[in-house]
Amino acid sequence: MACALTCPRCAAVLERVETSRCPACDARYPHLDGVPCVLHDAAAAVDRFARAYDGFAGDSRAQLDAIAAALEDPTALTSTRARLAAFADGVRETAASIATLRGRFGLDRRRGDAPEPVPSVAGHAALLDDYEYLFRDWGWGAHAEAEHARARDLVLTAIGDRAASRVLVLGAGAGRLAYDLHRALGASSTLAVDINPLLVAVARRMFAGDALTLAEFAPNHLASPHAVVRRSLHAPAAAPPGLELLLADGTRPPVAPGSFDVVVTPWFVDRLDRDLRWVLPGIHTTLAPDGRWVCFGPLLHARGKALASCHTADEVIELAPTCGFAVTSEHREVIPYMDAPEGSGRREPVMVLAADRVPGERWDLPTWLRGVEIPVPRTAATTRACGPVAAAIGALVDGRRSALATATLLASRGVPRRVALDATIEGLMALQAQR
Numbered sequence: 001m002a003c004a005l006t007c008p009r010c011a012a013v014l015e016r017v018e019t020s021r022c023p024a025c026d027a028r029y030p031h032l033d034g035v036p037c038v039l040h041d042a043a044a045a046v047d048r049f050a051r052a053y054d055g056f057a058g059d060s061r062a063q064l065d066a067i068a069a070a071l072e073d074p075t076a077l078t079s080t081r082a083r084l085a086a087f088a089d090g091v092r093e094t095a096a097s098i099a100t101l102r103g104r105f106g107l108d109r110r111r112g113d114a115p116e117p118v119p120s121v122a123g124h125a126a127l128l129d130d131y132e133y134l135f136r137d138w139g140w141g142a143h144a145e146a147e148h149a150r151a152r153d154l155v156l157t158a159i160g161d162r163a164a165s166r167v168l169v170l171g172a173g174a175g176r177l178a179y180d181l182h183r184a185l186g187a188s189s190t191l192a193v194d195i196n197p198l199l200v201a202v203a204r205r206m207f208a209g210d211a212l213t214l215a216e217f218a219p220n221h222l223a224s225p226h227a228v229v230r231r232s233l234h235a236p237a238a239a240p241p242g243l244e245l246l247l248a249d250g251t252r253p254p255v256a257p258g259s260f261d262v263v264v265t266p267w268f269v270d271r272l273d274r275d276l277r278w279v280l281p282g283i284h285t286t287l288a289p290d291g292r293w294v295c296f297g298p299l300l301h302a303r304g305k306a307l308a309s310c311h312t313a314d315e316v317i318e319l320a321p322t323c324g325f326a327v328t329s330e331h332r333e334v335i336p337y338m339d340a341p342e343g344s345g346r347r348e349p350v351m352v353l354a355a356d357r358v359p360g361e362r363w364d365l366p367t368w369l370r371g372v373e374i375p376v377p378r379t380a381a382t383t384r385a386c387g388p389v390a391a392a393i394g395a396l397v398d399g400r401r402s403a404l405a406t407a408t409l410l411a412s413r414g415v416p417r418r419v420a421l422d423a424t425i426e427g428l429m430a431l432q433a434q435r
């Protein structure tokens, strides 16, 4: 790995990450098809990935059974039979391809029932979430070139003449933009971070120059004449050296501070439940002193996100300077999105924002949030908290308890395990921001 990764438990540099072990706290970080999985609960997250692959395999079998039952109906039309048979072929072939990826990721065997810490964000979603990105990124061939080129050029324009030899892409998905940027910039190192174990597994193979066959199921597949389309996925060419993948939480990238010239967040910040204010410290920390953050995409926001956190473009521009970023350019445009060869697709208004890192450690993620097992110092909670959650979390800061221990305590008091760590981190960040 070209850049130094850090342990999400104790924040130590993982100098020899190939050994998958933190030299300071002995935490283990498995590699899946060569991709490091650097999450504080890596072993449990890998188990969740395996369960997601299990769930997908079970769904595929159920779909095939349902199709077989439908084909037994003697009144089914000939054309309906042909459609169902094609659909079954797609399900079968896709299940086989995904089983191969699973094997490469070493997820055939589950690790068992070791006690799980309060979990990270990874591995809770269904395996096929964001499946469509695989086809746009690697399966639509020349048809998608214009869409890829527009995304790449918008980001390149925002990067401008900045040195961009070390690039971090957060929420990189299936990886096409990271791949295109790496090639266009001639970067020495581009790190593409995501938590989706299928998108990352496919990106890994695409970067290696492999091909893969998957079936694309049209969104309205039951009615569409293109219910299922067999696609060959491949990159235009194997990626040049230096393009790497990482399974990690992009809101607190486990990389050495100051490692990157540019951090790109493509179609990412709105997807998070977390308020952008609490994502920017991770980006600030990661950037080199004169580094630039490029935020690209719409502001669609996840359903259920707190309304106050569903920032508009104008709010993002107002927010950035309060988090240690000087906005240098801003561009808005309506671009084609998911413009599929068969005709579906839409247009989406996007913002491309370039903001330079303002020096100042106060904007950074504190070490005790880069390593969730590091005790949170008493000074972190010396101000009066603004909200009840931050106040409750502040009351638990005793100079010895870490963010993870606080989250574990909250979980034991009834806070859902899955949100306990994020709630703790947000509360601690809110306290920090007031100091």
Ligand SMILES: C[S@@+](CC[C@H](N)C(=O)[O-])C[C@H]1O[C@@H](n2cnc3c(N)ncnc32)[C@H](O)[C@@H]1O
Pocket (backbone or CB within 6 Å): 121, 130, 133, 170, 171, 172, 173, 174, 177, 193, 194, 195, 196, 199, 248, 249, 250, 251, 266, 267, 268, 271, 272
């Ligand atoms: C809307 S998709 C965009 C994907 C890609 N940037 C693109 O433009 O095609 C958002 C991506 O963010 C990833 N993601 C969501 N939360 C994340 C997190 N906390 N850390 C890393 N990736 C995350 C999802 O897995 C998904 O791939």
